Amino acid sequence: MSLLAHLFERIGTVGRLCIIDAHGRRHVFAGSPGPDVAIRLHDPALHWKLLVRPRLFLPEAYVDGTLTIEEGSLYDLIDLLAANLDSLPEGFLERLLNGSLTVLRRIHQYNPLSRARRNVAHHYDLSDELYELFLDQDLQYSCAYFHDSTDDLDTAQLNKKRHIAAKLLIRPGQRVLDIGSGWGGLALYLAGECGADVTGLTLSTEQHKAAVRRAAAAGLADRVRFHLRDYREERGLYDRIVSVGMFEHVGINHYSAFFTTLKSLLAPDGLALLHSISRMGGPGSTHPWIRKYIFPGGYMPALSEVLPPVERSKLWITDIEILRLHYAETLRSWRRRFERNRDRLRTIYDERFCRMWEMYLVGSEVAFRRGWCMVFQMQLTMAFDTVPITRDYIPDWEREQRTASDRAA
Numbered sequence: 001m002s003l004l005a006h007l008f009e010r011i012g013t014v015g016r017l018c019i020i021d022a023h024g025r026r027h028v029f030a031g032s033p034g035p036d037v038a039i040r041l042h043d044p045a046l047h048w049k050l051l052v053r054p055r056l057f058l059p060e061a062y063v064d065g066t067l068t069i070e071e072g073s074l075y076d077l078i079d080l081l082a083a084n085l086d087s088l089p090e091g092f093l094e095r096l097l098n099g100s101l102t103v104l105r106r107i108h109q110y111n112p113l114s115r116a117r118r119n120v121a122h123h124y125d126l127s128d129e130l131y132e133l134f135l136d137q138d139l140q141y142s143c144a145y146f147h148d149s150t151d152d153l154d155t156a157q158l159n160k161k162r163h164i165a166a167k168l169l170i171r172p173g174q175r176v177l178d179i180g181s182g183w184g185g186l187a188l189y190l191a192g193e194c195g196a197d198v199t200g201l202t203l204s205t206e207q208h209k210a211a212v213r214r215a216a217a218a219g220l221a222d223r224v225r226f227h228l229r230d231y232r233e234e235r236g237l238y239d240r241i242v243s244v245g246m247f248e249h250v251g252i253n254h255y256s257a258f259f260t261t262l263k264s265l266l267a268p269d270g271l272a273l274l275h276s277i278s279r280m281g282g283p284g285s286t287h288p289w290i291r292k293y294i295f296p297g298g299y300m301p302a303l304s305e306v307l308p309p310v311e312r313s314k315l316w317i318t319d320i321e322i323l324r325l326h327y328a329e330t331l332r333s334w335r336r337r338f339e340r341n342r343d344r345l346r347t348i349y350d351e352r353f354c355r356m357w358e359m360y361l362v363g364s365e366v367a368f369r370r371g372w373c374m375v376f377q378m379q380l381t382m383a384f385d386t387v388p389i390t391r392d393y394i395p396d397w398e399r400e401q402r403t404a405s406d407r408a409a
Contacts, residue, residue, distance in 0.1 A: 005029075007051055014083040020070065021047060035080040038071035056288040059363070063293075063356045074358055075335075078366045086370060105285045109251030111297050113230050117203050119249065119297035124182075124204035127348050131183070133341040134334045139183035139210075142245035142275065143327040143375045153333040156326075161189045164242060166397035167273050167319065167379055169387065170194040174239040177201070177265060179231045180246025184211030184224070190242075191223040193405065200226040201234060231261055239267050247276035248298050252305055259313040263382070271387065272315075272380040277327070278303055280374055287363070294360050300373060310380065318387050319379035324368075327375055331365035 008017065008029045015034025019027045022044040041047070043066040049057035058081075061067035062074070069077055111119065131139055136157045144156035145163050164186065170176070172195030178187045181200025184207075190196040202208050211226040227234075231243075241262060250258050262272055277300040286299050303320075310317060338345065338361060346354050367373045381387065 011084045014086075015080045017080060018071070031084075034083055035076040036072060037069065037077045037080050039077065040068050040070050042066045042068065053288070056292070059289040059359045062359055063352055065352075065355075075362050075366070078359075078362050079369075082366050082370050105299070106253055108286060108291060109297060109299050110253055111249065111251040113232065115297060116230060116249065119295070120203040121205070122296055123294060124202075125206045128206060128210055129348055130345065133345060134337040138185035138189075140185050141182055143277075143323055144330040144333075145323070146326055146329050153330070153337075156330070156333075157185075161186055162398050162401055163394070164244065164273055164275065164377070165190060165194055165401065166394045167377065168240045168242060168271055169393065169397065170196050170240060173197065175199075175237070175267075176240040176242065177234065177236075177238040179234075179241065179243040179262075180249075181207075181211060181226060182245070183207050184214050184226060186242065186244060187211070187224050187226070188214060188218055188220060191220050192218060193401070196223070196240070198224045199236075199238075200224065201229045201231060202226065203228065203230060232257065234261070234265060236265060237267050238265055239270050241266055241270065241272040242275075243273075244275040245277075247274055248295070248300055251297060251299060252301065255301075255306065255309040256312060259309050259315060262380070263313050263315055266380075266382055268382050269386055270382055274376075274378045274380065276301070276306075276376060276378075278306075278374050278376045280372060290360070290363070293356060303376060306376075306378070310378075315380045315382065316384045316386075317378060318381050318384070319377075319391065321377045323375040323377065324371070327373070328365055328368035331361060331368060335361040335365060 005019075005027050008019070008027070012029030013031040015032075016028065016030040016036045018038035019029075020038065020040040021027065022041045041050075041061070043061070046057065046061055046066060049061070058067065062069075072080075131141065135141060136144075136154045138154070138157055140157040140160065143160065144153060145160040146156045147159055151159065168176075170190055174196050176187075176190055176196045176198045178190070178198055178200040181187050181202050182204075184200060187198040187200040191198045200211060202211065205228060208226055208228045212221075215221045215224045215226065247258070266272055279300050279302050282302050283305055284302070286295070291298065307317075335358075338357065342354055345357075379387070387393070
């Protein structure tokens with residue numbers, strides 16, 4: 001425990017952390033004002049595990065119950081650790097603890113078709129009821145768009161769909177491809193509210209069944225079809241292409257193939273919108289615990305990794321918008337809904353699963369709250385004059401669509 005204590009002495013400059021080790025001894029590390037947390041270690045092996053690989057073994061210990069929180073909450077603990085990592089000076093220790101070492105990341109992100117399907121099934125083929133208990137009514141599993149603090153989650157997710165449709169300049173009858181269509185909410189919006197003809201692609205069997213069922217229930221099966229298909233298998237030509245929350249599963253090895261495929265599917269006057277989580281501080285690696293338990297094969301790219309393959313594809317980047325705290329607010333809503341429904345969720349899975357997803361939701365929210373992560377929306381076209389020369393058309397389109405929806409309602 002002495003070496004672990006030495007590590008916390010070096011990094012513990014914010015807040016107060018009390019560690020009760022596996023032998024009952026108390027170690028207190030205090031710095032400037034911040035969260036006040038006490039944790040207890042129940043396994044002596046954690047004394048060295050937290051020293052050699054804390055980013056993997058700390059969340060594992062919480063999920064397994066060998067680390068318990070005596071004072072404060074899980075959010076307090078993760079926020080305290082994040083605050084102290086933020087204050088570390090640049091160097092090897094900072095790069096090690098913040099996940100900036102990238103030696104094996106190309107192996108971790110190698111996603112051929114068979115592996116991509118397994119990775120998707122790991123996360124998205126869980127019980128539909130799980131997602132229904134913490135997402136909005138439309139099952140939007142991506143960053144919402146909050147106009148102001150009065151927006152609830154359902155409103156913010158509708159704002160997001162409308163914002164994306166505005167950037168796509170959707171018109172009735174246009175052929176739209178939705179890459180990574182999830183439970184079908186965006187595709188159904190583009191067809192039902194905007195009059196588009198939509199094809200959705202997903203690799204999740206559970207999402208595919210739900211999306212097909214929802215299209216039939218909405219009376220839109222003639223205008224929306226969903227395929228259990230990888231983007232690399234798609235053929236055809238589309239006026240509009242949209243991808244929301246899927247690019248994080250592509251992998252850096254496959255970015256050139258992604259944009260080459262996108263270009264081959266886009267009509268000469270076509271327009272595409274890519275919505276993806278990104279990292280602020282340049283290339284990095286996926287958090288080892290997230291990679292092992294939540295999103296195998298996943299990675300949040302830096303813009304500096306995305307722009308070169310776009311440039312090589314000869315597509316025009318006609319707009320980039322950065323969404324910052326929108327995802328922090330989205331994740332807070334998901335976390336609170338998860339907490340309210342925890343008893344029900346424990347009956348679907350078990351206590352360990354609940355702790356694992358609490359760690360995932362809390363850690364993700366802190367990453368966005370602290371400013372490590374963001375979301376970009378990148379607009380891409382084949383021709384430089386496909387969209388107007390100012391961005392005024394975006395709020396104008398949203399305003400007109402909102403008025404039309406209100407009138408119809």
